[in-house]
Amino acid sequence: MESKVSEGGLNVTLTIRLLMHGKKGETVKKMREESGARINISEGNCPERIVTITGPTDAIFKAFAMIAYKFEEDITNSMSNSTATSKPPVTLRLVVPASQCGSLIGKGGSKIKEIRESTGAQVQVAGDMLPNSTERAVTISGTPDAIIQCVKQICVVMLESPPKGATIPYRPKPASTPVIFAGGQAYTIQGQYAIPHPDLTKLHQLAMQQTPFTPLGQTTPAFPGLDASPPASTHELTIPNDLIGCIIGRQGTKINEIRQMSGAQIKIANATEGSSERQITITGTPANISLAQYLINARLTSEVTGMGAL
Template sequence: MDTGVVEGGLNVTLTIRLLMHGKEVGSIIGKKGESVKKMREESGARINISEGNCPERIITLAGPTTAIFKAFSMIIEKLEEDISSSMTNSTATSKPPVTLRIVVPASQCGSLIGKGGCKIKEIRESTGAQVQVAGDMLPNSTERAITIAGTPQSIIECVKQICVVMLEVSPPKGVTIPYRPKPSGSPVIFAGGQAYAVQGQHAIPQPDVSEGHSLTKLHQLAMQQSPFPIAPSNQGFQAGLDASAQTGSHELTIPNDLIGCIIGRQGAKINEIRQMSGAQIKIANPVEGSSDRQVTITGSPASISLAEYLINARLSSEATGLAAN
């Protein structure tokens, strides 16, 4: 079987992750799943759609490049059809472009943008598509969204070029934490072993803390130790979310031989944890005669809780031999 066209270096197995709104996903799935079934059969690509009840869903396309781009063009055609049918009852004269978001590891975005934005400019000019790389990472992940708009053909060409750049670059650095859309689209805070979703100014208890995380005993113990004030919903929840209010600090003791997996190569891992949690994290210098290092986390209770969770996730993955340094 042909494993893909050798087109600009694309002759390998690929995975593309698309971030879509629930309504668009519904259209791609089709009645009783007929539409997505047809796409799977005709393209030969594996098409996986993340769980429902979310404002956003992730569609993962995997397989040889020929299959991927066949599935990808079928998805774009469907979105184009939806735009056309919505135009029939509209008074608008110009047709809006097809807009699509793909999700990529943040560590690969630099190569995609290029020095002074030269690479992204080249992609825009050669494909005619509008391309925008998000400045911030998606919540609780190390991925960024890239928004592409234009004609179906320009979008397909643009994604091909993005894939070539990402295949030429070395693999993503460190462990990639994939973006998982939350049912409420809201941050989750852990307190006393219970997870709470933050919606507006309220904390809503979540029945299942393990969704997408597989919380180990280590994580749960850390959560139980993190004091987090949950205000009655009518009083609001702003204090816990406002980084300037209620700043506190929390100390952890980490064995010397494990501190490296928290810091990462040239501090990459600790910086990632700082960025994702919004907390300040200071690692004390080694103390003579001690086999442990003191780590101080400062910030709002929400950011301390998240930083602690991420540190413990690193420690437990290191303990099971999964962490990449």
């Protein structure tokens, strides 16, 4: 009787997002028909695609079973041409809102340990959020059966602990890493950080000296030898008072870091009486401003979602 209750309780619509490589159009069509789940694949010329599977939980489990067995079949086929003797496990990457990852990990890692032990699958929750999103990758690997059991347990956790607040979904980027030019330096975005890229910086500086360089979105060519940064502009943000601390950091360490990395000027207005928000003014080139905004958002996101973590 008990299992009937839990199955009935699980017959709700749930959406699970999964990261996949390559195109598997025909396979997906078959999976839709046989599992009864809605399966959508993100568009775009990205090496990664987001596969969204929506439906009653039993339809989701059927779809996952088909995906896991399909992956295993692909591994078996690729091994017939190789000399490897041990068969690698099937690996799937789920994309889960960071606000639910705390429940998935459990207090002191208790929940994730329980899932690993009861299913025999390896489960890893990424420490950092996926770029420009509030989602984290959860990597599951093991035999198809272990993966199916593992997905069932993850679904139960996700149903019991719905996401808190708004989720910014991860959208895979085209093959190249986004590059931001700020203060004559080139940065590539990796995870939540802008990493200075010396090779691209050299190219960027050469381009500035050699040719009339047109920054993205600008139509007027700059004169050779002049820094072709667009004129400075200003952008204003309002941040709730209770979150301003995570932007400023201890003795201003975080805000100084954001200023240095973005190359923008950032002014935080004093608190006005009766207002629950503070005004932030960012001044610089559009690239500086967008990088500063990105870094501020990354700080806010990790503050808001970090509360539910370990």
